[in-house]
Amino acid sequence: MQPLQNKVQFEQLFKDNWELMYQSALYKLKDPSLAEDIVQDIFLDLWKRKDKLVLQSEIKVYLLTAVKYSVMKCLDEVAKRQESQLEIASGFYSEEVLSFEEIYNEIEVAIEKIPPKARMVFKMNKLEGMNVNEIAEKLQLSPQTVHNQLSKSMKILRGELKHIAPLISMIFLN
Incomplete structure (x- = not known):
């Protein structure tokens, strides 16, 4: 794929792919807000790198792969946060528990x-x-x-x- 040449091309790319990307993220995350954030972040990153980006595959494959990795990263962060909260909570009930x-x-x-x-x-x-x-x-x-x-x-x-x-x-x- 050639780098995105202008704002019109970018807007068309967004219109053509946003819904598919959003649905893909929403299916995995079950959180509309997080799904929207992920898609917006991907498009923001794409816009920032528009002059340098040269894709070896079809744009839809690239975008859905970006969604997949972003969702995995998000789920990993959520899991780490929950794990951290469990560690904090379990600290209150550790060996130092008062009678x-x-x-x-x-x-x-x-x-x-x-x-x-x-x-x-x-x-x-x-x-x-x-x-x-x-x-x-x-x-x-x-x-x-x-x-x-x-x-x-x-x-x-x-x-x-x-x-x-x-x-x-x-x-x-x-």
Whole structure:
């Protein structure tokens, strides 16, 4: 194939092949957005190399081969990302897993480091399940003061329990 001579040729190439390439990528990826991205990237690369590119085979073969390799690369990246996430998750449950009692004790120690008024608000909210308005009414405080006390408590706990933060956030630091 001769190098693409102009924009009109390129646009025609795009119109003639985009759908086939997209369907090919979509069939393998099952994700329309990723399939579109792959096809767009291939055409962008083709446009950038338009003056130097000389193909030994038919353009459709070249484009579908590019889709095939791009899809393989994408699937490989997705697999690596998932593997990495699994490794991170399994790190929380490795040999260094704390027993329930150890976690409970660490939480109790950390809660004791919260100033008394903020600790009372924290316990009422997180351990007794009371909402901000209920706490404000019971302690005769403004709702904003309750929010401030909860915020102060959370900041202290996050600092004290950062080594088990993912687990703690699942329990009550949201």
